[in-house]
Amino acid sequence: MEFVKLTHENIEKEHICCAISNNKDIQVMSKKNWLKDRLDEGLVFLKGNVRGKCFIEYIPAEYAWVPIKAEGYMYIDCLWVSGQFKGHGYSNLLLEACIEDSKAKGKKGLVILSSGKKMGFLSDPKYMGYKGFQTADTAEPYFELMYLAFEGGAPLPRFGDTVGRHEDMPDGFVLYYTNQCPFTAKYVPILEGMAKARNAAFRSVHIQTREAAQNAPSPFTTFSLFYDGQFVTHEILSEKKFDKILADKGV
Secondary structure, eight states: OOEEEOOTTTTTTSOOTTSOSOTTSHHHHHHHHHHHHHHTTTOEEEEESSSSSEEEEEEEGGGOSSSEEOTTEEEEEEEEEOGGGTTSSHHHHHHHHHHHHHHHTTOOEEEEEEESSOOTTSOOHHHHHHTTOEEEEEETTTEEEEEEESSTTOOOOEEOTTTTOOTTOOSSEEEEEOSSSTHHHHHHHHHHHHHHHTTOOEEEEEOOSHHHHTTOSSSOTTEEEEETTEEEEOSOOOHHHHHHHHHHTTO
8 A cells, every 4th residue: 555644735635534525624624724733843644545544643742732751752643544444454554654754763762642441542552562562651540651662771751740630620521622633623512512502511621732732631632521520531422422421410
């Protein structure tokens, strides 16, 4: 398979694999605008030249939109191969390309967000372990920061000090999100409308700067929902799933 790297010159014509639609779709527009601003910071979006989910997205950890301390590492935002493209070794090829590129740029290793067991929107811990990644740090309720050092003696990455600090959150629902994932552009307004219709306290916090993301209370800044200061989920919710959560909370 041929791989294509997004650039300022081709980003408008290339489809992004995680949201197959036209460029005028709000999901595609929000993601591409976010990507454009990150390209000059060293972000790499490498994808299969296909219409489907087959890509890797990574950035120097100092510029990652996550609350981690991993100076000198490369942070993998997302490695996603699914559907008909699974089982052909494309995940290995994409990860190997990331490793080769990161070594050429003098990085100490790679870091990626995972979990104790396989969960949506997080890297598969079994696969990452098979590729040599180890757990460097953990955060409640299930987040794991995994890393692959390129040489011995590299400092251990860790979560930032703000992770887990929920004491100042208001009552009710609080949703932290970014435009890093295209699906938030569609679903956040839907969830806001559903909460309003049920008279449920709901506050959305749109993280729009790297500094804000690096000081967030949750490792998964793309989408993290809290209720009364307690973490609920990192899964980007459909109407049906959020309706169940509302019912479970009695609202």
